[in-house]
Amino acid sequence: MKLSIILVRYGMQRELPRTLESLARDYQLDAADLDYEVLLVDNGSPEPLVLDEALAARVPLRQLSVPESPPSPVAAVNLGAAEARGELVCIMIDGAHLLTPGVFRWSLRAAAAFAEPVIAVRYFYLGPGDQPETVLKGYDQAREDRLLERIDWPADGYRLFEVGAPLRGGASHTTWFNRMFESNCLVLRRELFARLGGLDPRFDLPGGGFANLDFFKRASEAAGAELVQLVGEGSFHQVHGGATTNSAPAQREARLEAYREQYRALRGNSGFTTTAPLNFLGHLPTEAAKIHRRRAQQAAVSAPAAPSG
Numbered sequence: 001m002k003l004s005i006i007l008v009r010y011g012m013q014r015e016l017p018r019t020l021e022s023l024a025r026d027y028q029l030d031a032a033d034l035d036y037e038v039l040l041v042d043n044g045s046p047e048p049l050v051l052d053e054a055l056a057a058r059v060p061l062r063q064l065s066v067p068e069s070p071p072s073p074v075a076a077v078n079l080g081a082a083e084a085r086g087e088l089v090c091i092m093i094d095g096a097h098l099l100t101p102g103v104f105r106w107s108l109r110a111a112a113a114f115a116e117p118v119i120a121v122r123y124f125y126l127g128p129g130d131q132p133e134t135v136l137k138g139y140d141q142a143r144e145d146r147l148l149e150r151i152d153w154p155a156d157g158y159r160l161f162e163v164g165a166p167l168r169g170g171a172s173h174t175t176w177f178n179r180m181f182e183s184n185c186l187v188l189r190r191e192l193f194a195r196l197g198g199l200d201p202r203f204d205l206p207g208g209g210f211a212n213l214d215f216f217k218r219a220s221e222a223a224g225a226e227l228v229q230l231v232g233e234g235s236f237h238q239v240h241g242g243a244t245t246n247s248a249p250a251q252r253e254a255r256l257e258a259y260r261e262q263y264r265a266l267r268g269n270s271g272f273t274t275t276a277p278l279n280f281l282g283h284l285p286t287e288a289a290k291i292h293r294r295r296a297q298q299a300a301v302s303a304p305a306a307p308s309g
Contacts, residue, residue, distance in 0.1 A: 001036065001085045008093050009045060014141065020061070021098075027101055028099070038061050040064070041063075089190045090185060119228045119230060130168060132249075159288070164236050199211045202266055217274045220276040230281060
């Protein structure tokens with residue numbers, strides 16, 4: 001088997017069907033005959049996931065669950081990786097993300113081009129800007145639903161660039177060539193994941209703390225690893241009340257400070273951004289994918305939909 005996608009779920013009844021849609025054979029380019037699997041790992045959701053039969057038939061899905069359901073998703077990721085059969089594993093620690101259609105295609109091209117690739121897909125928010133800010137100004141699930149209806153998603157998955165904004169990470173200007181420090185869609189060889197011991201289970205805070213950032217850095221700096229940032233593909237975060245992304249400002253800052261303290265305690269420093277050499281691979285599929293024009297995109301997202309008829 002070529003590829004295993006490890007997708008972690010807690011709740012997400014609204015979001016997960018869309019996430020799975022973006023992993024379907026007839027959505028991802030070159031996936032019709034691809035030998036791949038999606039391992040959906042439930043981390044203690046209060047109710048079972050109800051999936052449309054037609055959707056389930058289009059996704060090679062296996063469902064797993066974490067026995068004790070800790071507050072951190074780390075155990076869920078590691079369980080998925082232990083059960084994975086693919087040569088490559090794709091880690092999606094937050095199951096509420098939509099992928100653009102070429103993620104599989106370009107990840108496989110990167111895997112063929114580099115001996116030990118660590119392939120990072122850039123993190124985007126759905127909506128007009130950083131969701132921790134936009135939710136305070138009224139951005140919510142209903143508005144997000146309308147945005148996706150406006151672009152007729154999933155008919156053309158690259159239209160997600162029209163209604164999303166890249167994670168800035170404090171940068172004033174974002175391009176495809178900004179160094180990433182996190183990805184919610186990280187692809188690497190299963191053997192490298194095992195060699196690194198997976199995600200560190202000591203990141204046990206709700207939401208996982210900086211476990212995902214820590215693994216990104218460790219994987220990027222592993223012996224022989226080559227960090228590849230994909231250009232023209234994205235992973236888009238849906239609003240779902242995430243531990244930090246969609247929480248109130250005071251709660252979010254308190255959690256982030258706890259995350260920072262735990263990272264310092266475990267690693268002895270605060271430097272979670274890797275300095276590994278960068279490689280780039282990809283394309284610019286649409287005009288909206290030119291993310292250096294972010295202000296124009298924000299205006300388009302913020303504008304009301306044109307009346308029909």
